[in-house]
Amino acid sequence: MLEIKNIHATVGGNAILKGINLTVNGGEVHAIMGPNGAGKSTLGNVLAGRDGYDVTAGSVTYRGQDLLDMAPDARARDGLFMGFQYPVELPGVNGMTFLRMAANAVRGHRGLEPLDGMDFLKLLKTKMAELEMDDALLKRSVNVGFSGGEKKRNEIIQMAIMDPHLMILDETDSGLDIDALKLVSQGINLMRGEDKAIVMITHYQRLLDYVKPDFVHVLVDGRFVDSGGPELALKLEREGYAAYGVHEAA
Amino acid sequence: MSSIETQKTIEEASGDYKYGFVTDIEMDMAPKGLNEDIVRFISAKKNEPEWMLEYRLKAYRAWLKAEDPEWARVDYPEIDFQDIHYYAAPKTDADNPKSLDEIDPDILATYEKLGIPLREQEVLAGIVGSPNVAVDAVFDSVSVATTYKAKLEEIGVIFCSFSEAVLEHPELIKKYLGSVVPAGDNFYATLNAAVFSDGTFVYIPKGVRCPMELSTYFRINTANTGQFERTLIIADEGSHVSYLEGCTAPMRDENQLHAAVVELIALDDAEIKYSTVQNWYPGNKDGVGGIYNFVTKRGVCRGKNSKISWTQVETGSAITWKYPSCILQGDGSVGEFYSVAITNNYQQADTGTKMIHIGKNTTSKIISKGISAGFAQNTYRGMVKIMPGAENARNFTQCDSLLMGDQCGAHTVPYIEVRNPTAQVEHEATTSKISEDQMFYCLQRGLEPEEAISMIVNGFCREVMQQLPMEFAVEAQKLLGISLEGSVG
Numbered sequence A: 001m002l003e004i005k006n007i008h009a010t011v012g013g014n015a016i017l018k019g020i021n022l023t024v025n026g027g028e029v030h031a032i033m034g035p036n037g038a039g040k041s042t043l044g045n046v047l048a049g050r051d052g053y054d055v056t057a058g059s060v061t062y063r064g065q066d067l068l069d070m071a072p073d074a075r076a077r078d079g080l081f082m083g084f085q086y087p088v089e090l091p092g093v094n095g096m097t098f099l100r101m102a103a104n105a106v107r108g109h110r111g112l113e114p115l116d117g118m119d120f121l122k123l124l125k126t127k128m129a130e131l132e133m134d135d136a137l138l139k140r141s142v143n144v145g146f147s148g149g150e151k152k153r154n155e156i157i158q159m160a161i162m163d164p165h166l167m168i169l170d171e172t173d174s175g176l177d178i179d180a181l182k183l184v185s186q187g188i189n190l191m192r193g194e195d196k197a198i199v200m201i202t203h204y205q206r207l208l209d210y211v212k213p214d215f216v217h218v219l220v221d222g223r224f225v226d227s228g229g230p231e232l233a234l235k236l237e238r239e240g241y242a243a244y245g246v247h248e249a250a
Numbered sequence B: 001m002s003s004i005e006t007q008k009t010i011e012e013a014s015g016d017y018k019y020g021f022v023t024d025i026e027m028d029m030a031p032k033g034l035n036e037d038i039v040r041f042i043s044a045k046k047n048e049p050e051w052m053l054e055y056r057l058k059a060y061r062a063w064l065k066a067e068d069p070e071w072a073r074v075d076y077p078e079i080d081f082q083d084i085h086y087y088a089a090p091k092t093d094a095d096n097p098k099s100l101d102e103i104d105p106d107i108l109a110t111y112e113k114l115g116i117p118l119r120e121q122e123v124l125a126g127i128v129g130s131p132n133v134a135v136d137a138v139f140d141s142v143s144v145a146t147t148y149k150a151k152l153e154e155i156g157v158i159f160c161s162f163s164e165a166v167l168e169h170p171e172l173i174k175k176y177l178g179s180v181v182p183a184g185d186n187f188y189a190t191l192n193a194a195v196f197s198d199g200t201f202v203y204i205p206k207g208v209r210c211p212m213e214l215s216t217y218f219r220i221n222t223a224n225t226g227q228f229e230r231t232l233i234i235a236d237e238g239s240h241v242s243y244l245e246g247c248t249a250p251m252r253d254e255n256q257l258h259a260a261v262v263e264l265i266a267l268d269d270a271e272i273k274y275s276t277v278q279n280w281y282p283g284n285k286d287g288v289g290g291i292y293n294f295v296t297k298r299g300v301c302r303g304k305n306s307k308i309s310w311t312q313v314e315t316g317s318a319i320t321w322k323y324p325s326c327i328l329q330g331d332g333s334v335g336e337f338y339s340v341a342i343t344n345n346y347q348q349a350d351t352g353t354k355m356i357h358i359g360k361n362t363t364s365k366i367i368s369k370g371i372s373a374g375f376a377q378n379t380y381r382g383m384v385k386i387m388p389g390a391e392n393a394r395n396f397t398q399c400d401s402l403l404m405g406d407q408c409g410a411h412t413v414p415y416i417e418v419r420n421p422t423a424q425v426e427h428e429a430t431t432s433k434i435s436e437d438q439m440f441y442c443l444q445r446g447l448e449p450e451e452a453i454s455m456i457v458n459g460f461c462r463e464v465m466q467q468l469p470m471e472f473a474v475e476a477q478k479l480l481g482i483s484l485e486g487s488v489g
């Protein structure tokens, strides 16, 4: 699915990623943990192709293609989804319309007919029932005036509708109360499958109680400094990143 | 070259402005230039009564002494008013075609290509997607067809070409023509009063709610002509009407002048909703060609609790100079102005409104969205004037500008004059850019860059777009995207 080889990247001229290697296969769930400013979001942005994140060395293969050669929107249409740490407000853009356009962009790429309003509503209804969410959010402008939790829920809805292959979820669990966390976790678990892979960037082990990862990686100062199974996350929860020479402010 | 071939070639050359074709058709033209004889020529063409000719001649003489206004933030070379044809009409056997069968098939084909329904039977037969709209089609200097006249007549609604109204309803024309925009109002309005060739007349009788959208579709076709049309809408007591105008023109290297005058009159408890989707040819990406759209639009809320609402989506023209305004004379009357003006490449727009509060408890609302891309200049110019007798007048103004790139300009020029201390006047203005965050978010959801921009811009304009009659909203939304093509990156 995804093979990252020795990626170095700069943001605004500063070297942030300093040699990242990671292989993610279909069916796997990976968690990336690390202190603030380690470069976790940067890695997500580099994979999604955001402007201003310059890869200075290394390569990334995604579903047999040179990922770094693809435009950001082409990556998205080819099934690379990023759940945003800070979902963006689009004033005046109706949530339903936005979602249908996103769904149809992916469908077009897959050689499927675009969904008209009626068919889209049917699909939406099915997905919302699976997610146990209601579509009230979609009647408003995208993310405008949403609470933190609502924004994250909206990301999950978009993910479910776009049906991506690779999901990079950047702190999708931050700022959620326990009920919202359960709901969001359930949404993530629904996406698991043989031909799907999930990379969760998180600060807290508690998400991992609900979405069991196969691998946990520790990112410090632009490099992976440790990898292991779910037990590594528990250890980090107890001991912090001190073992890696990091002393996080409380 | 046949007209169909011409259309194809031009379409291939243009790509984005899809209305840029020319209809190849025999025209009846006035010689170039302007003098009293031309004014008489136009009047004679229309078999006008003496009083109408006198009105024109008086305006012509006033125009000779008037000066081209210079206060707007627009730049253009001096216009040679002697190098323009002031009358161009498709040749017909009968002077005024009475039914669609008598209209030149090339003209019918033109409107079909523009997506304007001139065939009533299609609507009556309930063809899916055909809008509930009556159309007056103005081709260069004349109205070539007006649909649903008979059906509207049954309920007393007069919907016809201006020329016809002069002959058939002289009492209404004499009473209202020039009563809102006097013949000597400004340089271009005065020119229009002298040489106007056609346009639309609407009268809604007392207590009637017009059952369909009325619309005029203006098409400039012939080279070196100016279009000077005149629209007059009267909503009698307690009546209601929604009216829409659309405009397109061929792509040409020379600039062409469009100087229209629109007058609206709303009597007691009447409401007029006037929407414009202006898509005149804007010129090419280097700023060559395009329409000079110098238009005077004004409505008067003459009666108590009357309402006039202007909605405009301005995407076309090389230069737009227009300020659809409301004179709020009746107590409790309401004026609204909703505007989207998009300028790309070298387009210039200086547009806005005037709200003149005269009556007590009058309210006005101004929502203006300006979008600038390329090297374009976009100015909002608005006046809110509260006269001494306007107790408890209220105005709310919101002016938002969106800039795309750093070569374009957005300017907001509000004039506020309050002469009654009970007035409440609020003005808010913002200037923003499409943020990199918003773009990336849309791209990450699979939208192409152009789609993303179109979506964000449509969102920015939503408050205004929502005001458009449903039949036109979708078209207008697409137009916003098309107008900004090439502005990404």
Ligand SMILES: Nc1ncnc2c1ncn2[C@@H]1O[C@H](COP(=O)(O)OP(=O)(O)O)[C@@H](O)[C@H]1O
Pocket (backbone or CB within 6 Å): A011, A012, A014, A016, A034, A035, A036, A037, A038, A039, A040, A041, A042, A043
């Ligand atoms: N747009 C940006 N411009 C400049 N520096 C940035 C930008 N985005 C992130 N950085 C810097 O890159 C480093 C890593 O940030 P980030 O990837 O967001 O960390 P994390 O997600 O692990 O908390 C930080 O030092 C941050 O200040």
Ligand SMILES: [Mg+2]
Pocket (backbone or CB within 6 Å): A040, A041, A042, A085, A170, A171
């Ligand atoms: Mg982060």
